[in-house]
Amino acid sequence: MKISIARGELLDALSTVSRGLSSRTTLPILSGIHVSTHGEDALFQATDLEVSVKTSCKARVEDAGQTVLPGKLLTDIVRSLPEAAITIASDVSGTANITCGQSSFTMKTLPPDDYPKFPEVTPNERVSLPTEEFSHVVHQVSRSVSRDETRPILTGILVVVEDGTLRMVATDSYRLCIKEAAVSGVSGGIELVVPGKAMEDVAKLVGSAEAVSIGVSENQVVFTFGNTTFISRRIEGTFPNYRQLLPKELVTRAVVDRTEFLEAVKRVSLMAQHNSPIRIRVNAGNHTLTLSAASQDIGEASEDIQVTPEGEDIEIAFSHAYLLDGVAVAEGDTIALETTSPLKPGVIKSADKDDFTYLLMPVRIG
Template sequence: MKFSINRTELANALSVVFKGVSTRSTLPVLAGILVEARQDSIILQATDLELSIQYSAPALVEEEGRTVVPGKLFSDIIKNLPDAAVHVEAADEQAFITCDTSSFSIRALNAEDFPGFPHVDTHQKIEIPFHQFASMVKRVSRVVSRDESRAVLTGVLITLEAGVLRMVATDSYRLAITDAPLPDASADEFQAVISGTFLAEIASLPKTESPVSLALADNQIVVTCEDTVFINRRIEGNFPNYKQLLPDAYTTRATLDVDKLVASVKRASLLGSAASPVRFDLNQDSQTAQITAASQDVGSAQEILPCTVEGEDVEIAFNYAYVLDGLGSIATDQVYLEVQSSLKPGIFRAFEPENFLYLVMPVRIA
């Protein structure tokens, strides 16, 4: 095998594929990246037997062939080379890398021992513009649970109904929902729970005008973006019935400036730990929201924000870190805070045209 390729192109390809390299397997070949030179391109593959990634990049191929290189070492070498053409040659159990005045010789593994890239029969396929996909994922993925004991909560529920794409995530303390129209979808319906960290990695790919394709197999999800294919396991289990948490009405609604609210909550949070509550006192007569935080043996903070308040006066408290997470996902200048009572969840809702809802469980006020 012998080929030449631009260093930046190869480094970008490796940064994507490296996400699939296994770090815990007892099989040494899974810590490697399969490099295959074919016609006028190279194909890179990595897998940990749950997630498989395949990336194609144009290259000047002098001799076709395939080998497996140590994933981390190969990536680190390419990352640190000068910005020039990289020449890669492999024979027997050695790979040779040359760039400008630098040259490396590294041990390689037998490509025959590398698992074949999965071929799965898919159904229910949808395509989403990349910018829309990335925006939706970034809003909800920060809410997924990190607790592996309830695997379904580590995923994002993706559904398509009546031309509307919806992503939902919850860790049982808060809930994020974002909707976007997808009128040209070829599938009538689509439903799957997909790993939140997996979706976040795809959303962090370089921006592209190409769409992201999601296709379902019986227990897998196939995601294609330009020349990259990701295959990952779907998360089994029933996603919580989140719709029953959404109230039909509210007794109080405040309209707040997002930037001012974020700054106010950050200042109030200086007095407490990550779990300290921040209290919202919404007053209809004065048309204000009083933001209060107190910590025993430390002190207290209080700030008054002008806002529009409709309905009854109410006091409610939230974990401040959860509030900041939700507000960080809102792209509009203003946000609604809808409250039923101090003991029922509060809802932060983005203004039109954004369609984003963030529900937070309250902290009991002492």
């Protein structure tokens, strides 16, 4: 096989498929990127048997064929080369030459016949979202995905499509995030749990593609965008019933300028060290919300913000990190903080829309 590709396009393709590279030393073939030719295109693919990624780019194909090259090494080499055409030439003896200008590299290849076949998945249902909207929704909910592998279902994002609405939900059992977006062209309902890491990877890779298509099969989910196909296994199991966690009643609601609230939380958080919580006190009579934090042997901080309150005075405390995440990903110029009691979850919403909800568990005030 012998192909020549512009360095920028080659690096983009390698960076994309690298998301599927495996670090398992027990199967060395999975640390490689499969390179092949198809007409005037070069095809690249990688898999760790959980995730499979395939993409293509235009190339000058002098000799058709296929090979498997060490993925990380190849990517590092291409990244180090100047902006010019890069030639990859492999032979049957198990070596490949990478040349660009005056630079030349020789590396051992892996047998392409040993490389796993790319999964052929026929989706039962498919839904499409504009790229920017998809990335935005994933960015909002992914912060609430659990990193604890002992509860695999919580390491995923629940994706539900019904009645023209796509809903993504994530929780780590300390906070819960729900975000909705309008979709069209879906005949039936969709409900599945997708690994959070896979969703984040796709959101980072979509780049200049116009839209992201999500296809669902019995045990896999297929994302297609531009020239790229990204396949991940679904997470089996039952996602927690998030609806029953949402408060049914409302005792206090405070509408606040989002940027002002975010900056105040950042400042007061400087004194919320060693997992100290941030206390929030809403004084309906004075139209103020007071943020305060104290760490033993360090000091304390407090700040007052003007709010538009409804209901009763209340004092509640939250993890400063979780509160900061929620305010950071909320939408709109103003947001609403809703509470029912100091021992029940608080909710952050957009003040004028119902498509975003961030629920967080309170910290008991000592």
